Amino acid sequence: MKKTHLIALYTIAHKEIRRFTRIWIQTLIPPVITTSLYFLIFGHVIGSRIGTMQGYQYMNYIVPGLILMSVIQHSYSNVSSSFYSTKFQHSIEELLIAPVPNWIILTGFVIGGMARGLLVGLIVACVTFFFTHITVQHIWIAIAIACLTSLLFSLAGFTNAMLAKSFDDISIIPTFVLSPLIYLGGVFFSIHLLPDFWYRLSLANPILHMVNAFRYGIIGSSDVPVITAFLIVTAAIVILLSINLVMMERGTGLKS
Numbered sequence: 001m002k003k004t005h006l007i008a009l010y011t012i013a014h015k016e017i018r019r020f021t022r023i024w025i026q027t028l029i030p031p032v033i034t035t036s037l038y039f040l041i042f043g044h045v046i047g048s049r050i051g052t053m054q055g056y057q058y059m060n061y062i063v064p065g066l067i068l069m070s071v072i073q074h075s076y077s078n079v080s081s082s083f084y085s086t087k088f089q090h091s092i093e094e095l096l097i098a099p100v101p102n103w104i105i106l107t108g109f110v111i112g113g114m115a116r117g118l119l120v121g122l123i124v125a126c127v128t129f130f131f132t133h134i135t136v137q138h139i140w141i142a143i144a145i146a147c148l149t150s151l152l153f154s155l156a157g158f159t160n161a162m163l164a165k166s167f168d169d170i171s172i173i174p175t176f177v178l179s180p181l182i183y184l185g186g187v188f189f190s191i192h193l194l195p196d197f198w199y200r201l202s203l204a205n206p207i208l209h210m211v212n213a214f215r216y217g218i219i220g221s222s223d224v225p226v227i228t229a230f231l232i233v234t235a236a237i238v239i240l241l242s243i244n245l246v247m248m249e250r251g252t253g254l255k256s
Contacts (some may be wrong), residue, residue, distance in 0.1 A: 008100045009108050016112020020078060027078075027116065028123060031070050035124045038066055039131045042188060054190050054221050059132045064142075064215035065187030068149060070124045072182060072207070075117030075150040076174065079109050079157030084164050092254060102248040106158060106241075113154030114147070121146060134219060141226065142217025148233045149210050155240040162244065162253045181207045186215075191223050206232050 020027040039059070047058035054061065086092045095105050128134065136142060160173050185207035191199050202208055203224065213229035216222035247253070 004099070005101065005104050008098070009104050009111075012095075012105065012108025013111040013115075016078070016082060016109060017115050019082060019112070020116045027074075028120060031074065031120045031124055032127055035066055035070065035127050036131075038062070039128070043131060054192070054223075056219055056221060057132070060134055060219055061190075061215075061221070062188055063128050063132065063134060064218040065185075065211045067121050067124050067128070067218075068146065068211055068214045069182050069187055071117045071121040071146055071150050072153050072178065072210075073117075073174070074120040075113045076153040076157040076160075076178065078116040079113035079154045080160045080164070080170050080173075081157075082112065083109050083158055083161035084167070084170055087161070087164075087254065088167075096251075096254065102245055106244055106248065109158055110151065110154040113157055114150045117150040117154065118146065121150075136218055137220035138217045140217075142214055145210060145213045145217060145229060145233070148230070148237065149214070152233055152237050152240065155237060155244060158244050159240060159247075162247050164253070181205055184208075185211050186223060187211055206236065209233075 042062060043059040047062075050058045052058060052061075083092075086095075156173075160170060164170050184202065185205050186202070191202045191208065194202060209224050209229035209232050212222040212224045213226045216226050
């Protein structure tokens with residue numbers, strides 16, 4: 001990598017990280033409050049009545065899903081909102097005319113999204129120690145799937161921002177696509193409790209595989225093969241990476 005490219009990458013990534021850390025009260029504190037409410041309502045109130053799920057205390061069972069849910073939401077929203085803001089303010093034009101390859105621009109924004117997603121995930125994980133105690137079973141699997149998931153949804157956020165024509169377009173995907181997939185992705189329940197039809201349909205939800213792989217890394221339990229989750233995430237990353245680079249090369253949503 002050329003020195004100029006390295007400087008450009010560092011500058012974009014640093015700007016993205018500074019953007020959300022500068023307003024940490026808005027970007028890092030709300031997930032803590034939301035997660036605490038989930039633990040109080042689902043963990044203590046409902047969990048005390050459910051008892052166990054797949055042989056684990058219900059509180060412990062939902063912890064991995066809540067952590068990964070935070071990683072997904074914040075990785076996605078950071079890149080989608082930031083890159084669209086760059087388009088809206090026309091500052092993207094400065095990047096387009098600069099002697100910087102498209103993959104450097106993409107990587108810089110993705111690093112910012114991953115930094116926020118993983119940092120929020122780490123904060124949420126620390127919050128869980130106030131509610132329950134968990135011994136991590138397979139830490140490297142948990143770290144790997146968290147990083148890959150963050151990378152995937154950072155790329156997805158970039159795709160959304162590329163195609164968005166208004167700020168409303170930024171909120172449509174998280175509201176009508178991401179949220180249903182997350183809540184139906186086994187965060188709060190095991191898919192083995194579902195009827196056969198809904199069980200098979202749930203297997204088509206990619207987030208289900210990510211949540212279960214992360215749960216396997218944390219508590220050692222998974223409803224699906226862990227290797228399948230890694231294959232799905234890796235394939236999706238390659239596809240989205242290719243799509244984003246092609247769209248940037250064509251100037252989709254940038255030069256219109």
